[in-house]
Amino acid sequence: MTQFWKPGTAKPRLLDDEEGGVLFYSATPSSSHSYGYASLENQRQRLPVFKYRTSILYLVETHSTTVIVGETGSGKTTQIPQYLKEAGWADGGHIIACTQPRRLAVQSVAARVAEEMGVKLGEEVGYTIRFEDVTNSDLTKIKFLTDGVLLREMMDDPLLSKYSVIMVDEAHERSLSTDILLGLLKKIQRRRPELRLIIASATIEAKSMAAFFQIRKRRPRLEGEDSGLRTEPAVLSVEGRGYNVQIFYVEEPVSDYLRATVSTVLSIHDKEPMGDILVFLTGQDDIDTAVQLITEEAQNSGKSSLGLIVLPLYSGLTRADQDLVFSPSPRGKRKVVISTNIAETSLTLEGIVYVVDSGFSKQRFYNPITDIENLVVAPISKASARQRAGRAGRIRPGKCYRLYTEDYFVNEMSSHGIPEMQRSNLVSSVIQLKALGIDNILGFDWPASPSSESMVRALEVLYSLGVLDDDAKLTSPVGFQVAELPLDPMISKMIIASDQLGCSEEIITVSAVLSVQSIWISVKGQRELDEAKLRFAAAEGDHVTFLNVYKGFLQSNKSSKWCHKNFINYHAMKKVLEVREQLRRIAQRLGLDLKSCENDTQVLRKAVTAGFFANACRLEPYSHNGMYKTVRSSQEVYIHPSSVLFRVNPKWVIYNSLVSTDRQYMRNVISIEPSWLREAAPHFYQQQPMNANRH
Numbered sequence: 068m069t070q071f072w073k074p075g076t077a078k079p080r081l082l083d084d085e086e087g088g089v090l091f092y093s094a095t096p097s098s099s100h101s102y103g104y105a106s107l108e109n110q111r112q113r114l115p116v117f118k119y120r121t122s123i124l125y126l127v128e129t130h131s132t133t134v135i136v137g138e139t140g141s142g143k144t145t146q147i148p149q150y151l152k153e154a155g156w157a158d159g160g161h162i163i164a165c166t167q168p169r170r171l172a173v174q175s176v177a178a179r180v181a182e183e184m185g186v187k188l189g190e191e192v193g194y195t196i197r198f199e200d201v202t203n204s205d206l207t208k209i210k211f212l213t214d215g216v217l218l219r220e221m222m223d224d225p226l227l228s229k230y231s232v233i234m235v236d237e238a239h240e241r242s243l244s245t246d247i248l249l250g251l252l253k254k255i256q257r258r259r260p261e262l263r264l265i266i267a268s269a270t271i272e273a274k275s276m277a278a279f280f281q282i283r284k285r286r287p288r289l290e291g292e293d294s295g296l297r298t299e300p301a302v303l304s305v306e307g308r309g310y311n312v313q314i315f316y317v318e319e320p321v322s323d324y325l326r327a328t329v330s331t332v333l334s335i336h337d338k339e340p341m342g343d344i345l346v347f348l349t350g351q352d353d354i355d356t357a358v359q360l361i362t363e364e365a366q367n368s369g370k371s372s373l374g375l376i377v378l379p380l381y382s383g384l385t386r387a388d389q390d391l392v393f394s395p396s397p398r399g400k401r402k403v404v405i406s407t408n409i410a411e412t413s414l415t416l417e418g419i420v421y422v423v424d425s426g427f428s429k430q431r432f433y434n435p436i437t438d439i440e441n442l443v444v445a446p447i448s449k450a451s452a453r454q455r456a457g458r459a460g461r462i463r464p465g466k467c468y469r470l471y472t473e474d475y476f477v478n479e480m481s482s483h484g485i486p487e488m489q490r491s492n493l494v495s496s497v498i499q500l501k502a503l504g505i506d507n508i509l510g511f512d513w514p515a516s517p518s519s520e521s522m523v524r525a526l527e528v529l530y531s532l533g534v535l536d537d538d539a540k541l542t543s544p545v546g547f548q549v550a551e552l553p554l555d556p557m558i559s560k561m562i563i564a565s566d567q568l569g570c571s572e573e574i575i576t577v578s579a580v581l582s583v584q585s586i587w588i589s590v591k592g593q594r595e596l597d598e599a600k601l602r603f604a605a606a607e608g609d610h611v612t613f614l615n616v617y618k619g620f621l622q623s624n625k626s627s628k629w630c631h632k633n634f635i636n637y638h639a640m641k642k643v644l645e646v647r648e649q650l651r652r653i654a655q656r657l658g659l660d661l662k663s664c665e666n667d668t669q670v671l672r673k674a675v676t677a678g679f680f681a682n683a684c685r686l687e688p689y690s691h692n693g694m695y696k697t698v699r700s701s702q703e704v705y706i707h708p709s710s711v712l713f714r715v716n717p718k719w720v721i722y723n724s725l726v727s728t729d730r731q732y733m734r735n736v737i738s739i740e741p742s743w744l745r746e747a748a749p750h751f752y753q754q755q756p757m758n759a760n761r762h
């Protein structure tokens with residue numbers, strides 16, 4: 068294997084300017100030695116945020132909004148909610164909320180805080196993520212939740228009246244839900260000045276955040292002002308306690324970052340003193356591949372395989388796998404954690420001394436002109452690169468290996484990322500705002516305004532889905548029903564359509580499958596998985612295939628052995644059962660009839676079309692390589708190799724999502740009849756020449 072990157076030959080460079088060499092404050096070296104043995108209480112008091120406990124409580128007491136900036140690992144997420152509780156903010160039946168953009172982070176920090184407080188998770192400390200509520204309405208005082216879940220809670224409780232303090236964490240990530248949440252919280256605060264907000268973030272975007280919450284001069288007096296509560300935001304910066312991190316760059320650009328990752332990790336393991344390695348890759352696929360390659364190569368190279376523990380970290384891991392990542396490496400062993408962006412700021416791993424940064428992450432991109440949104444492996448920003456490097460300086464001076472050149476970092480990397488709001492399809496957001504009674508969406512106070520094209524596209528799709536009427540108000544009942552379901556509006560619409568078509572049992576199963584990560588186990592040889600898939604493959608496409616898997620799983624009596632034999636992820640299937648039950652309950656509440664269509668796949672596909680008509684594609688006539696074009700905007704797309712329709716290439720298909728690598732690939736594909744499109748969405752397709760041979 069080619070060594071793309073050679074530590075040791077590349078001149079180590081220690082930068083010391085703001086381009087990011089010495090990223091961290093120097094620290095008192097004594098603190099790390101006994102770290103592993105310190106009691107939890109001791110550990111709590113050593114966190115940088117502890118010194119600010121009194122100031123934080125004072126600011127929260129006296130200000131409606133407090134912006135807190137502090138290095139990752141300084142204790143913001145785990146400590147501040149506890150301080151608030153200790154100070155009485157959860158008395159009188161109130162709850163302290165802390166939001167996170169990521170589900171895995173929610174689960175993990177909640178577990179940690181419960182442990183620190185010595186309580187059972189789900190009682191005094193609980194968490195809620197979509198489809199998983201581990202709280203107790205009588206007992207829970209500190210609640211961790213995703214920002215998306217808090218948005219949903221507003222539908223039932225528009226002023227979020229049960230919360231005394233809401234800490235919006237990881238605000239620097241500028242996730243779509245975080246930004247919408249911030250906009251809405253600002254509104255809520257005008258009606259409920261006693262509600263305290265804490266905006267916590269890892270990087271210095273404090274100014275713009277504070278400016279957003281700055282209430283303009285000319286305004287009616289707020290109730291809170293009379294009580295001495297200050298309405299202008301306070302800003303507090305928590306001084307970090309990291310060690311220096313030495314940065315290495317590759318000399319030449321690497322062409323294959325996966326290979327480069329593998330060789331870098333092995334060479335660190337060979338040459339560098341003990342200390343865990345954290346690798347940043349982009350998603351489950353490349354992480355699983357890297358875990359496999361590193362494990363294999365380490366075994367092949369003999370002695371060095373001893374002492375290497377290679378672990379993945381991405382959302383959708385089971386609890387047990389998460390625990391492995393967080394538990395300290397056994398003596399004499401070196402842990403290699405291969406992670407998505409989640410370890411950049413959301414989660415702190417303790418023993419990391421080396422970081423390998425691929426320079427990429429998976430990001431959502433939406434193009435309003437083509438109306439295409441997909442997940443793209445895209446270069447990270449300088450701000451992210453610095454955060455990643457910083458993970459190496461937690462317990463002692465560390466090293467960060469960047470798989471890109473210094474020239475690239477300095478001259479080409481953008482300094483900050485673009486808020487997700489400005490690179491997302493806004494269909495979900497618009498419907499949520501509408502459901503919350505916000506009619507003037509263009510005039511909404513966004514922390515970062517989305518483009519008007521995206522907004523218009525979203526309104527158009529929602530209109531075609533029958534969710535909005537001519538006055539851009541939610542329709543009754545469809546609009547309200549779609550908003551009520553905690554799913555992508557297209558999936559929700561598919562479920563509602565299935566009611567009339569008499570296939571809601573099946574469509575709810577499909578929706579549950581689409582809501583879990585993947586029901587297939589990624590395996591060594593793709594061939595084995597392909598063969599396993601063939602056992603379930605349906606000519607109509609992936610959705611019907613999912614139903615076959617589900618049936619097989621039920622027939623096996625939900626056996627884990629059966630799953631294993633068929634390369635199906637048992638935990639994912641259990642999750643499917645759970646989600647399915649929840650969706651059935653919601654559907655019943657919405658007054659839908661739960662009916663089965665038995666084996667009528669035509670009505671099933673019609674229901675899919677009713678939700679996903681906007682994603683229709685047509686096989687290019689005379690195409691030799693399976694090229695499709697989207698009906699909407701004539702974009703070139705291909706069926707993803709993981710689909711059962713790969714190489715089958717029916718003439719007309721609908722996809723669930725797109726991923727972009729070398730090409731735009733359609734994931735989860737089903738074949739349809741073109742006439743169904745106009746039936747499902749006459750407005751949307753009125754001008755499309757459905758049957759003409761276009762080139």
Ligand code: CDP
Binds near residue numbers: 415
């Ligand atoms: O939020 P921030 O990045 O400022 O720090 P934090 O997440 O509150 O982490 C504070 C400390 O708790 C760190 O030392 C983490 O390693 C530790 N922690 C942990 O051991 N297990 C978790 N699941 C979460 C945090």
Ligand code: MG
Binds near residue numbers: 143
């Ligand atoms: Mg945090």
